[in-house]
Every structure is written in structure tokens, then in C-alpha cells.
Amino acid sequence: MGTDLAGFLGNLAGGGMLLAEEQEGVDFFIHELMPLTFLGDGVYLTTTHVCTLLVVLTIMIFAVVARIKLNKAKEIPDGFQNFLELVVETLDNFVHSTMGKIGSKYVNYIGALFIFIFLSNISGLFGLRPPTADYGTTLSLALISFVLIQYCNVKNNKFGVVTSLFQPLPFLFPINLIGEFATPLSLSLRLFGNVMAGTVLLALYYGLLPWLVKLGIPAFLHGYFDLFSGAIQAYVFSMLTMVFITQKVEE
């Protein structure tokens, strides 16, 4: 049962019990594109990997172009430089307004997190399957955040990390411990659930309805599920990471 659950969460392709895979046109599963061998185990190059690589490639090309443009930066910005300054300033303000004066250390991480999740979520607009609709991606992101949060905790509270687990009353220790470890789980499941729900709904809409209602109306669905929901979830993920870090630092 454990392996089944892990198999499902890692790869939705295997199941297809009620809505069989031979159902025409409905397609939101992760496909196994290319078999590979890794340390003696058979693994697959899946849709998620390809889409993640495309998203990362977009960010990298953008970064390289920005670097080249900024080599001849002007005193009075114009066009592209204006846009870059707007993005950097928005992210800076976003982090500083939430974290206060400790913010400047974490701007890089939070900014990278926000841009990656946002571009992943809206990649559904360009016909990709959003990488964040795979539990593997969101769990990795949440674990990275969790490690950073706990690093801040240990660095700032030293031995207080252990004593704070027994805080109000000693017998609350198990509940406190579960509360600590529920952080990555709830962070990852929130992102995964939202993006997956949008992906499933759009796939069902495209797959099961007559062609007449597919004219124009999906634009609004894409606007809500990909743009609005994606932006909100990217915002919430980075916001919660910042709130947890600030909590740990100020304890």
C-alpha cells in the first residue's frame, strides 16, 4: 500500500482506474517518455522533467539576456532595463515588507522560488503540463524551504530548538514535533492540489465537451486556473516560507 501511494503521488500515469486511460481525449497524466537506467533501477524521463527543463531554460535565457543588457546599463533606464528594475524592485519590496530588516539575506532565495513557481504554474498557458502538478516537484521545493527554515532555527536558537518543543507543557512534545514536520507537507500539498485541480478540470473540459463550448470560454478558465490561481499560489508559497523563517529568527 505504501509503495502504491508513493507510486501514485510520484507518477499519476500508472492508475487510471475509474476514468480509464482509453477514455478519448482526456489527458492530464504524466507520460513516461523514455526509459533510462539509473543505479540499476529502471526510471523514466517523464513529461515533468521535460517541462521543468523548458521552464528553467526560459529563466536562464532571460537571465543571460538581462546580464548582457545590463553590461551597458544607462543612468536613465529605458525599455527592457525599466522592466528589469521593476521586477527586482517588486521582489525586494515584497520580501522587505514581510521580513523587515533581516530580509536582504533571503531576497535571492525567495525571488528564485517565486519566479520558478510562477512560471511553472502559468506554463499551462503555453501547452505544457505544469511541473508543479507533479508531487515530486512540489515536495522537493517544500523540502528545500523546510531545510532553510530549520537551518535558521538552529542557527538562531542554538539549544532552544529542543527546549521550545517542550514549550507550554512537556507532554505536548509529540504534537509540537508533528507540527514542525507538517510544514513541508502542507506547503507542498497546497501547491500540488491547486495546480493539479486546475490541470484536471481543464483536461476534462477539453476532453469531454462538444467543440461548440470550446470556443472562447476556455480563455476565462485559463485566466482563472493558470494565471490567477498560479500567481496566488506562488505568492502564498513564498509568503509562508518567509513567515516561517521570520518566526524562527525572532523567537
Place this chain on the structure above:
Amino acid sequence: MSNITNEGLILACSAIGTGLAMIAGLGPGIGQGIAAGHAAGAVGRNPGAKGQVTSTMLVGQAVAETTGLYSLVIALILMFGNPFISAFKKL
């Protein structure tokens, strides 16, 4: 009734379970509605703080949504990665 296979029974019960799991969608709906209502009231009293009120409301709603999303994940597992079928096949 006698020609229902074991797999069919498991699938039917899983479908009912999927529907029951999504009843949890009630809670986040009510919670988000309350949050949005209070935010609307706050903006009405103090229109200058609209930006801050909106961002606070969105974060609160996203956190309130979590329980509903847990039930969604359960429903997705029952629909597309049914663990009971595979447990039955191993018997």
C-alpha cells in the same frame, strides 16, 4: 445482485468514497467566504488600506483552503491511483 464482481464492488465503493471525501469542500468555502466578507468590510471602513487587506485576505484564504485540498488529494488517489484495487489483487 449476485453478478457483481469483487473489483466492481471495490470500484463502486471507491466512487462513493470520492464523493464523500469532497464534502470537505464545504469547510474552506465557508471559511473563505467569511474572510472575504470581513475583508470587504475592512476596505469599506478604510479604503486606503486596500492593498494590505487584500494580500492578508489572500494568504489567509490560501491557508484555509488547505483542508479542502487534502480531501481533493484523497479523492484523486481514490479515482486515479486506487490503492484498494491493488491491495485486493495482491490477496
